[in-house]
Every structure is written in C-alpha cells, then in structure tokens.
Amino acid sequence: MKNARFALIALFVVSSCFTRPGEDGIRSALGFHHSPEQVIKTLESADKSSREHFMLAVAYGKKDNRKKALFHFANSCFSSHYDLNLKLFPGPVYSFVTGFRFKSDYYNDAVAEIAEIFFNFREFEYSVKFADLVRKDDPGLYRDAILLKSRALSELNRHEDAMKTLADLADDLDDPGSRSLIKVRTASLYEKKSETAEALKAYLDALKIKDSGWQSGIAVKNSLKIAEKSGEAFSAEDALLLGKAAFNNALFSESADMLKKALTELKEESARADAVHFLIRAYVKGTKIPEADSAVQQYRGAKLPESDLQKTKANELWNSRNKTAAVAVYQGLVDKxxxxxxxxxxxxxxxxxxxxxxxxxxxxxxxxxxxxxxxxxxxxxxxxxxxxxxxxxxxxxxxxxxxxxxxxxxxxxxxxxxxxxxxxxxxxxxxxxxxxxxxxxxxxxxxxxxxxxxxxxxxxGEFSADSLSADFKAGLQQDDREAYLFAHTMLVILQKDFAERDRRAKSLPSRDLAEYTKLEKSVEKLTLSSSYKNQLLRLKKYFEAGYSDGITRELNMIPDDKEAQYDKNVVLAHFGSRYAHPYHGIFSTLELMKHHGISESFALMPLSTLRRICPVDFLECIDKTAGEFKIDRNMILAVIKAESLFNPRAVSPAGAEGLMQLMPATAKGVARELKMQEYELKDPCTSIRFGTHHLAWLDKMFKGNFDYMVSGYNAGSGNVRVWQRDISTEDADYFAEFIPFQETRYYIFNTRKFLYQYLIINK
Known part of the structure; x- marks a missing residue:
C-alpha cells in the first residue's frame, strides 16, 4: 500500500505541476470517499492515533456495531493515551474519558457519541453524564448532545430537569433552526406530562420562530392532533400561522382549512390579505383549481383587486411548473x-x-x-x-x-x-x-x-508565440487592455506553460490581478473576519478524519449573512483542497469568485486557484481505467467534473450516483458486462471504471465523435440517434446548440471546456 501511495505521488510530480495533497489527504480520502468496510480493513491493522480511532468508531457506527464503536470513540478521546483493554461498561468508560490527560481534537465528538450509545443501551443516567462532558466549542454538536440529555432526563421521569436543560440551551443558541427545534422538544415534553395547552403553545412558538423546515412540519401536525383531541380552539392569528406553516410543509389541505378558519375572524386588512393569498396558493398547490377560482371571486374587492388575486393564482401555477395554465391567466391579466x-x-x-x-x-x-x-x-x-x-x-x-x-x-x-x-x-x-x-x-x-x-x-494553431508576445508587449506599452489580455490568454492556450505565464503576468497592471490575489491570499492564509471564525476553523478536525456528517452539522449553524458565508467558503476552499475533498475546493472557490466579481480566467488566476477548480484527484484509478478501456485521461476528468464536480457521494434528483453519475439501470448493464455481481457506485474507483466503460461503448457507437459521446452519456444514445436524424447539419456547434434538451446543450459545451482545460493542465 505504501509503495502504491509513493508511486501515485511520484506520478503526480512527474506528470503535472498540479500536485495533490500528500500525507494530509490520505486518511481524509479514506474517510470521505470509501465504505465503512474499507475504513475498517485499512485502519484496524494500522498504527492508530486519536484520529484513526475516531474514524474506526464512525465506521463501526455505520455498521451498527455499537460495542466496537464505543471502544474506538473512547480511545479517540486523548492525544496519546489509549486503553486497548478497556471494559465497555458505563462506569469504566466514564472513568477513562474523565481522566486527567491531554484531550484530543475529537474529545467533544467522542463523548457525545458515547452518550448516544449509552442512551440506546438505556443507560440514561450515564447518557446524561457523558452529554455533560460536551463543551460548547462546536455549537451543532453541543446542541445535539444537550437535546439528547433532555431526552435521557425525560426517560428518567425527571421532566422538570429536562425542561430546564432545554431552556438553558435556548439561552446559548440564537439560530432560528435550533431555537425552533428546542421549542418542538419542549412541546413534546409537555405532551408526555399531558399538559396539552402548554404543548400547543410551545408548538406555536416554534412556528413563530421558523415556519418552514422539518421542525415546523412536526409542529403543525402535532398542533392539529392536539386540537382535534382536546378541543382546543385556535385564535385567528394562530390559525393564520398554522395555515402558512402547513403550506410551507406541503400540507395543502390542512393549510386551506386553517386559512379559511382564520378568515372568518381576522379583521386587520394586511393579515386578511395574507390569508387570502395563501389560501389561493394552497388550493392551486393542492390541484383544486375550481376552489381557487371561487376564493378569487369570494374575497375580491377594493382592498383585494381581482387582478392581484388572479396573479397570485398564476404565479403559483408557474411555480408548480404548470406554465401553460399560468400563461393563459397571465395573458388575460397583462393589460390590466x-x-x-x-x-x-x-x-x-x-x-x-x-x-x-x-x-x-x-x-x-x-x-x-x-x-x-x-x-x-x-x-x-x-x-x-x-x-x-x-x-x-x-x-x-x-x-x-x-x-x-x-x-x-x-x-x-x-x-x-x-x-x-x-x-x-x-x-x-x-x-x-x-x-x-x-x-x-x-x-x-x-x-x-x-x-x-x-x-x-x-x-x-492560427497564432505564433512570437507574434503574440510582440502583441503583448505592445499592448502593455499602449495600455491597450484588450490587446495585452488577448495576447496573454492565447499564449497560455498555445504554450501550455504556467511558469512562463506567471513570468509574463508580473508585467500586468495590478488592477488585472488584484482581486484574484486577494481571493487566493484569503484562502491560503485562512483570513477570516466574521464572528464565526473559530467555529469554522474547528472544521479542520473533521476534514482530517474525512467526517462529512460533522462538517454538514456545523455548517448548518452558520447564518446566511454575507460575511459569514464568505468565511465559510474560504474555509471550505482551503480545507477541501488540502484534505482530499475536491468538491468543496471547486464549489467554494467559484462562490468566492462571485463575491470578488471576477471570472474563471486561466490567464489571471494564481496557480493554486487553478489547482482547486481543476483538480486531478483519483488519478491512480483514472489512469488504470483509461488504459483498460482506451479512453483519454483528460476526457474522464472532464466528464467527472461535468457530472459531479468531483463529489463521489453525489446523488442526482433522477437517482444517478457517484463521481460519474451512473443511473442504476446503466450501472447494472455495465456490471453484467464486467461480470461483477456486487458493486458500490459511490466508491470512486468503481464509478470511474463503470463510467469509463460506458464512455468506451459510446466511443465505439459514435466512432470517436466527442460531442455525440458526451451527449449520449448525458441523455442516452437513443436520443442522440433521434437528434442526428432531426438536426440536419455538418456543423457540430449547430447540432449542439439546437438539441432540444437544455441540460444536454450545456453539458456538451461545458464538457468540451473541461476537456480543453485538462489538456493544458496535463500537457
């Protein structure tokens, strides 16, 4: 394994200046991109630090082997102290993890996971004790641990303590999602105590904080159940609140019922207008168009013009993708x-x-x-x-x-x-x-x-390096920005030499490079300015262990404000490229470019930026598969970037999976050809092998025509045959432009772009 790893690193150094992370990324890649079985197989026989123990614990947890998970979580708690003979009972484990030793970066996560394991073993007293060990450094983890503590206290019939725990937690957190969730948990405790009025109030408070998301769905459903059983009546304002929240959770019938109730009592004009518009929307989303039309007629008036209500109806039809019906309404409205x-x-x-x-x-x-x-x-x-x-x-x-x-x-x-x-x-x-x-x-x-x-x-091929170099110098002398940028860019395309590019770029005016340089310095030095700086920097431990769940949980605590989101993208770009998660490196860098108002320019971006947006990860698998099926490495890289942005865990809305986004039916056919009965499409090498096999089949079908191959990969070979018949042209660009599938049109042009970029990178 070690020899293969060094051979891989040597291959990167020899083949390209686009080197990949070395030791930093090897363990990360294992955690991010491989199955629990592979993690266990690789690490059980290896030397283990706290990180390896944590990775093994996560892997065993996914396999539902709680005892093994418990053993490794406990042994991930300290930087250099392990007990390989630890007795896996609550008391010995608690004594071990509370020992006076240097805690590892994974201590917080480990004791939180141990608390959940003992909760599932119904050791509720110890679940509380382990949850109390979790510090507030990781807000998402802390929230989940204290919510677990409140559940354990409830199981112990210590309901008042559970209530106080939730109230204290609410004081510590200010994000709407968490505060809404705390209210939902509080309401469930009241229900356990049969205090239905208090439960109903807590559920409604949750909706006042956040009326969308899964928590609000629970709050709506449980509020309606309580009211039905207890006979509790909603005020007009609460009925409006419930109606809107029900709509946001796709409970359209319930939404309409609540909104109609609200309208029987609401007096304030703006609240009535809000209720009427939501009622019409609920009817449309529930495909009750006659009822929507009746509501328009019933509630129209001087304060609610019919044209406004018809527009609400048409907008909801449009948003529901019933554009033909929406257009019919719009046509009758536009002149009014x-x-x-x-x-x-x-x-x-x-x-x-x-x-x-x-x-x-x-x-x-x-x-x-x-x-x-x-x-x-x-x-x-x-x-x-x-x-x-x-x-x-x-x-x-x-x-x-x-x-x-x-x-x-x-x-x-x-x-x-x-x-x-x-x-x-x-x-x-x-x-x-x-x-x-x-x-x-x-x-x-x-x-x-x-x-x-x-x-x-x-x-x-129409340009020479000498003439472009002369144009570049002349453009600089005359301060002709179009002339020198054009010459500089075409020299990059022609020469494919980044060292020469960077030498030439030293002559460019600072205005052309300033934002690119500023962006890259932020990523390289992790320059952060928001109040979430420390929280974001702590994501490093999760990247080191390849722990996606931890990253996702803590990112969900970051607000949508501009400064915090900028810092988030800086951190994801930095850690993503350093720790073998190229998707984060690409996506976050492109988001930062939007912030800086700059475009993806091969001529102006620093080399480190280029490395992130055009990664060459998984190259060992790619080169092996390219040789097996006689498909160019650069084409495989281009298709991976077009399909998944180098995310092996990607799943499309249609159900395509993995780096090369194969549909299950296509994968089944490929597996049959490769004589494989078991396979995992989210495994990078499996996806690459299956996807490249499919490309080779398309290559043979379309006689090496790149546009036909990638359009067949995206939309199916049958559709390509139809388009060849219907679009009568010898012009490849015209064919691509007039394909009836918008997604496939973009796919052809973008995959071309990525192919040409990788031809330069992998010169």
Missing amino acids: LTGAAHQEVLKRLAQHMAEKQPAGFEKYIIEYKTKYSEDPQCDFLLWMLGKSAMKRKDQAAATAYFEEGAAKYPQGIYTDNMRFWLYKIYEGAGKKAEKDKKFRELVVIHPDSAYTWTLMHRKQ
Missing part, C-alpha cells in the same frame, strides 16, 4: 396591470414564449425588451430571438439581434452565446475583421465561457 406587477407578468410571458416559440411568439418578447430594456435579463430574450432567426436561416435578423444584445448587455449571461454565433455568422460570410473582433471580445470579456474555450482550442 401597471408598474412592477406588469413588468413581472410581461417578463414571464416573454420568457415562456421565447422557450416554447409558438406562432407569433415575438410579440411579448419585443414588447418587453422595448419597455424594460434596463433589465439585464433582456439579453436572454435577444439571444432567443436570434437563435430562432438562425433556425429559420435568417442570418441578417440573427445578426441584428445578437449585435443589439452584445452592445446593450456587454457582460450579460447570454452575451457570450451571441458573440460566439456572431463569430460563426461572420466566418460564414467571409467577414474576417468582424469575426476577429468577436473572437477577441470573447477571450477578453468571457474568459470562463465554454463558447470561448471552444474557439480558443480551435484557433490556437
């Missing part, structure tokens, strides 16, 4: 509304027409972009108008729409699409100057665009 309401409705009509393109669809689009041209999302409408013109071969109209979009929204979300197709149109028309101008704009303004990468890869 003014101001922001008119803009919102007209925008949705324009967007829907742009996507569906029925006869005469241009009317709403043109009206919207004319009346509300200040809305940057008009670039999407111009893109769709131009795309429609391209499809009907009206290049003049397409050019006009795209040029308008590029001029009015130079850095819009869809402006790179428009510049790319303007390039293609001008190329077809033989207009070299116009074509070259669009290419330069793409490179300088949209360096992160998949369209830009497509052209840079294709056109690199």
